[in-house]
Amino acid sequence: MSRRRERLGLGLLGLVSPVLVLCIWEFASRLGWTNPVLLPSPSQITAALFALMTSGAIAGPLAHTAGLFVAGYVLAVLIGVGIGIAMATSETLYGLLEPLVEIVRPIPKPALVPVLFLFLGIGKATMLTLVVLAAVFPVLISTFQGVRGLDPVLLETARTFQVSRARTIVSIILPASLPMILAGMRVSLGLALVIVILAEMLAGEDGIGFRILDLERSFQVRDMFAWIVVLVAMGGALTKLFDIAERGLVPWRGRS
Amino acid sequence: MRKALVWLGLAMMGLVALPAAPAPAADLEKVRISIIPIGDVAPLFAAVQNGYFREVGLEIDTTPSAGGAAGIPGLVGGSFDIAYGNVVSALLAAQQGLDVKVIAAGTNVTDPKLDATGIFAKSDSGIKSGKDLEGKSIAVNTRNNVIWLYARAWVKATGGDPERVTFKEVPFPQMEDALRQSRVDAAFMVPPFSIVAAQKGGLSKVGMPYSDVQPGVDVGQYITTGKLLAARPDTVKKFVAALRKGIEWYNANLTNEALLTLISGYTKADVALLKLAPVPTAPVRSDISQIRKTMQLMIESKLLPAPLDLDKIVDPLAR
Amino acid sequence: MSAMDGLAGVREKRSSRRSGPNGMDRRAYGFLLLAVLLSFWELSSRAGWIVSAYWPPVSHIFAAAIAQLAGGEILLALASTLRRAAIGYIAASVAGIVLGIVLARNRVLRYGLLPLIEIVRPMPTPAVIPPLILFLGVDDALKIFIVALASFFPIFSNTFTGVAAIDDTLIQTARTFRTSTVRLLARVVFPATLPAIAAGLRTATSLCLVVAVLSEMIAGSSGIGYYLVETQYAMRPDLMYAAVLYLAATGYALNRIFLALEARMVPWMGRS
Numbered sequence: 001m002s003r004r005r006e007r008l009g010l011g012l013l014g015l016v017s018p019v020l021v022l023c024i025w026e027f028a029s030r031l032g033w034t035n036p037v038l039l040p041s042p043s044q045i046t047a048a049l050f051a052l053m054t055s056g057a058i059a060g061p062l063a064h065t066a067g068l069f070v071a072g073y074v075l076a077v078l079i080g081v082g083i084g085i086a087m088a089t090s091e092t093l094y095g096l097l098e099p100l101v102e103i104v105r106p107i108p109k110p111a112l113v114p115v116l117f118l119f120l121g122i123g124k125a126t127m128l129t130l131v132v133l134a135a136v137f138p139v140l141i142s143t144f145q146g147v148r149g150l151d152p153v154l155l156e157t158a159r160t161f162q163v164s165r166a167r168t169i170v171s172i173i174l175p176a177s178l179p180m181i182l183a184g185m186r187v188s189l190g191l192a193l194v195i196v197i198l199a200e201m202l203a204g205e206d207g208i209g210f211r212i213l214d215l216e217r218s219f220q221v222r223d224m225f226a227w228i229v230v231l232v233a234m235g236g237a238l239t240k241l242f243d244i245a246e247r248g249l250v251p252w253r254g255r256s
Numbered sequence: 257m258r259k260a261l262v263w264l265g266l267a268m269m270g271l272v273a274l275p276a277a278p279a280p281a282a283d284l285e286k287v288r289i290s291i292i293p294i295g296d297v298a299p300l301f302a303a304v305q306n307g308y309f310r311e312v313g314l315e316i317d318t319t320p321s322a323g324g325a326a327g328i329p330g331l332v333g334g335s336f337d338i339a340y341g342n343v344v345s346a347l348l349a350a351q352q353g354l355d356v357k358v359i360a361a362g363t364n365v366t367d368p369k370l371d372a373t374g375i376f377a378k379s380d381s382g383i384k385s386g387k388d389l390e391g392k393s394i395a396v397n398t399r400n401n402v403i404w405l406y407a408r409a410w411v412k413a414t415g416g417d418p419e420r421v422t423f424k425e426v427p428f429p430q431m432e433d434a435l436r437q438s439r440v441d442a443a444f445m446v447p448p449f450s451i452v453a454a455q456k457g458g459l460s461k462v463g464m465p466y467s468d469v470q471p472g473v474d475v476g477q478y479i480t481t482g483k484l485l486a487a488r489p490d491t492v493k494k495f496v497a498a499l500r501k502g503i504e505w506y507n508a509n510l511t512n513e514a515l516l517t518l519i520s521g522y523t524k525a526d527v528a529l530l531k532l533a534p535v536p537t538a539p540v541r542s543d544i545s546q547i548r549k550t551m552q553l554m555i556e557s558k559l560l561p562a563p564l565d566l567d568k569i570v571d572p573l574a575r
Numbered sequence: 576m577s578a579m580d581g582l583a584g585v586r587e588k589r590s591s592r593r594s595g596p597n598g599m600d601r602r603a604y605g606f607l608l609l610a611v612l613l614s615f616w617e618l619s620s621r622a623g624w625i626v627s628a629y630w631p632p633v634s635h636i637f638a639a640a641i642a643q644l645a646g647g648e649i650l651l652a653l654a655s656t657l658r659r660a661a662i663g664y665i666a667a668s669v670a671g672i673v674l675g676i677v678l679a680r681n682r683v684l685r686y687g688l689l690p691l692i693e694i695v696r697p698m699p700t701p702a703v704i705p706p707l708i709l710f711l712g713v714d715d716a717l718k719i720f721i722v723a724l725a726s727f728f729p730i731f732s733n734t735f736t737g738v739a740a741i742d743d744t745l746i747q748t749a750r751t752f753r754t755s756t757v758r759l760l761a762r763v764v765f766p767a768t769l770p771a772i773a774a775g776l777r778t779a780t781s782l783c784l785v786v787a788v789l790s791e792m793i794a795g796s797s798g799i800g801y802y803l804v805e806t807q808y809a810m811r812p813d814l815m816y817a818a819v820l821y822l823a824a825t826g827y828a829l830n831r832i833f834l835a836l837e838a839r840m841v842p843w844m845g846r847s
Contacts (some may be wrong), residue, residue, distance in 0.1 A: 013686050014686060014689070014690040015690065016686070016687075016690075017686070017687045017688065017690055017691055018690050018691060018694060021691065036353075037352060037353045037354055038332065038709045038710065039709075039710070091601055092601060092604070094601065095601025095602045095603070095604045095605050096601070096604045096605050096608055097605060097608075098602055098605050099602060099605035099606050099608070099609055100605060100608060100609060100612075102827070103609070103823060104823075106781070106823050106824075106825075106826030106827040106829075106830065107819060107822065107823040107826065108784060108785040108788045108789070108822060108826065109785070110785070110788060110789050110792055110800075111788065111800075111803055111818075111819045111822060112819070114429070114430070114629060114803075114807055114812075114815065115629075117427075117430045117433070117434075118430070118433055118625075118627055118629050118630060121434065121437065121439040122424065122425070122426050122430065122434060122439065123439075187778065190697075193697070193699045194699040194700055194701060196699070197699040197701045197702050198699075198701040198789065201701055201793075205424070205425070208702075209699075209701065209702065212702055212705055213705060214399065214400065215705075216329065216705035216706070216708075216709075217345070217348075217398065217400065217401070218348045218352070218400055218559075219328075219329075219348060219349050219351075219352035219354060220352060221352070221706070221709070224705065224706060225706065228698070228702055228703070228706065231698065231699065231702050232694065232695075232697055232698050234697075235696075235697025235698060235699065236693075236694070236696075236697045238697070239696075239697050290713075293805065293808065293809075294808075319713070319796040320795070320796055320801075320805065321713070321794070321795060321796060326708065326713045326793075326794045326795070326796075329705070329708040329709055329713070330708060330712050330713040330794070332709055333708055333709050333710055333711060333712035333713065333717075334712050335711075335712025335713045335714050336712070427807075428808065429628075429629065429807045429808055429810070430629075432627075432628060433627045433628075433629065436626070436627075448810060449810070452628060452810065523808075523809055524805060524806060524809035524811060524814075525809045525810060525811075526810075526811075529810065
């Protein structure tokens with residue numbers, strides 16, 4: 001496990017290579033090796049980023065993207081866990097839903113955009129649905145697997161003691177399958193981020209995804225890179241948050 | 257396990273080995289062009305079909321890009337030698353310091369009778385002008401592009417304040433549905449979508465931004481980079497000459513069934529659908545005074561901070 | 576077992592455990608539900624409940640699907656998408672497995688490269704497409720690179736953590752036999768990490784297809800992603816939906832093929 005600590009805390013030494021890369025990039029730009037219209041230097045991007053932050057222009061799109069992400073992700077987790085448990089504990093529901101799940105799941109979600117436009121219009125409802133559709137399946141499947149993989153003795157015991165179904169789910173099934181649920185949630189986290197950006201690009205009026213596409217179309221490359229930096233920071237922060245939450249919830253489990 | 261690995265390897269090699277593109281014929285210089293699969297580029301395809309490019313030693317390799325979004329970025333990225341794109345994108349690219357050159361005219365709108373584009377609204381909405389649209393919304397395919405610019409100009413020209421109108425991004429194929437479901441109050445549509453929408457009833461054309469605002473507007477052009485123009489001037493000259501022959505054939509065959517079959521071939525649209533729209537004539541030369549007017553509109557809409565030197569952007573070849 | 580494979584693995588175990596008359600029969604309800612939904616779709620379009628140029632009756636879509644197959648066009652589009660996905664996937668697998676093993680075993684390289692990888696990892700793929708177009712154009716180079724980029728991270732992370740989790744005794748034992756480093760990596764570390772690598776590869780399998788389609792939709796010119804956009808603009812929704820159908824079938828088949836291969840190649844892994 002000592003290796004794990006190293007990985008999480010590379011410390012100051014870990015900064016060496018990123019700083020080195022930035023320096024080389026900066027020099028390449030200053031010496032004119034790269035086309036400044038296509039690839040601005042780190043200092044130019046930093047300046048653009050600074051301008052974004054001081055002018056407060058960063059707030060709106062960031063809030064939009066973060067809001068869409070949180071709403072979509074939370075909904076996807078709730079639905080995924082709910083249906084996952086339902087399908088794992090009821091044969092009837094399993095039989096009813098399995099073919100539908102197996103048909104919808106492998107469809108690359110971007111392909112569903114025209115259908116969503118038709119029924120939900122172009123805007124929030126479509127974006128949210130897209131995020132939920134993309135993020136729900138990993139949670140659903142791993143919840144299902146987690147619950148089905150539980151020790152039958154555990155459930156038999158609950159039945160012997162005549163614990164109610166709802167109670168069994170809340171106090172036995174849910175905690176016991178939590179590690180699997182979290183594994184699915186981790187996969188969903190990455191997917192949800194990707195789809196949030198995509199949804200904003202396709203159906204957004206605001207948000208970081210919309211900004212990046214808009215700036216690319218008008219060839220404002222510096223600001224575009226500044227937004228990408230914001231996005232990377234946001235993605236990194238969310239992943240870290242998830243790590244911390246997971247360690248808090250399932251302390252006995254290492255990173256998967 | 258080993259057997260499975262071998263099979264997996266073979267399957268993957270099979271996929272990798274699939275040919276990416278047919279090899280070009282010998283002795284012909286290959287020119288890669290980004291196009292938008294709509295009627296506008298019919299003269300180019302006519303020139304290809306009639307062998308005009310082969311006659312001058314060029315092999316044309318077209319890459320469609322829906323809506324043209326990949327055109328100029330792909331040109332800059334080196335995927336294309338020439339891109340068909342709209343005038344606003346070209347000027348925006350030039351303003352950001354990209355070295356783009358207009359080398360040939362593509363599409364203009366001279367005859368209102370042949371202008372199938374238009375702003376549509378529900379017939380029972382009572383919307384007739386830009387003034388009526390204040391506080392309401394208009395669907396445009398992309399903000400900050402040619403459609404958006406002329407929708408704004410039309411609102412202004414018909415008594416409205418464009419700042420008080422919401423412009424919503426809706427892809428062309430979805431505009432009719434958005435309009436009928438009252439998700440937007442008006443939509444700037446182009447054929448074939450505008451034609452289909454008008455046919456079904458319930459929607460009416462309330463304005464023609466191109467024809468109403470700026471008759472003769474140069475909407476689309478063929479664009480290349482200054483670097484390529486300097487490095488392969490003869491190639492570009494040959495391309496423009498062959499394209500002009502294509503334009504002449506096109507203008508002489510506007511009502512010919514063969515033209516519709518040609519368009520249907522690269523757009524995948526049904527000939528029956530294409531028959532519904534009038535086929536406009538294509539310009540032989542770019543009109544720099546028209547491009548200047550567009551630039552003026554862009555400055556008014558704050559897309560451009562200051563005028564650009566159009567003599568540098570529009571190459572003499574195009575004029 | 577990971578979140579990316581289906582309900583299938585468990586189902587097999589389940590039906591053997593509880594092979595009553597119910598097991599398969601209950602799925603009939605599921606297919607019945609599908610049939611009801613599809614008939615509802617058919618009816619809504621024919622009866623005019625939903626009026627749109629983009630809502631054709633299901634029967635038209637099935638007809639289009641058959642016609643597409645006869646024309647061969649859809650197969651070409653699928654093949655070109657699969658080709659890009661496969662090249663990107665293979666490149667990502669090689670890079671991900673090699674880097675994962677090497678970085679987990681070599682401190683200097685870990686300090687040099689891991690921070691860079693960690694920085695790029697949370698970047699959503701669609702966000703990098705616009706800047707990449709400016710460098711790589713819109714051809715295969717762009718699409719394959721994006722597929723490789725997206726597929727790399729799950730493979731790398733799984734390999735890396737897999738190697739890190741190997742029992743130290745295993746390596747110490749190999750060391751006492753004076754095994755060379757390369758041999759150690761190839762004969763001891765790699766096989767011991769195989770289940771973890773397989774999990775990463777599986778996640779990447781479904782990702783690579785989605786990302787290939789996505790890149791074709793944004794910067795299109797060929798492949799199934801572009802076909803979806805193209806048929807939309809040509810007002811041929813029947814062709815579009817039929818293409819989605821083929822795409823879903825392809826995704827499903829890829830997953831099943833992977834599971835079958837995995838079962839043969841990592842036999843000791845055991846399901847779940």
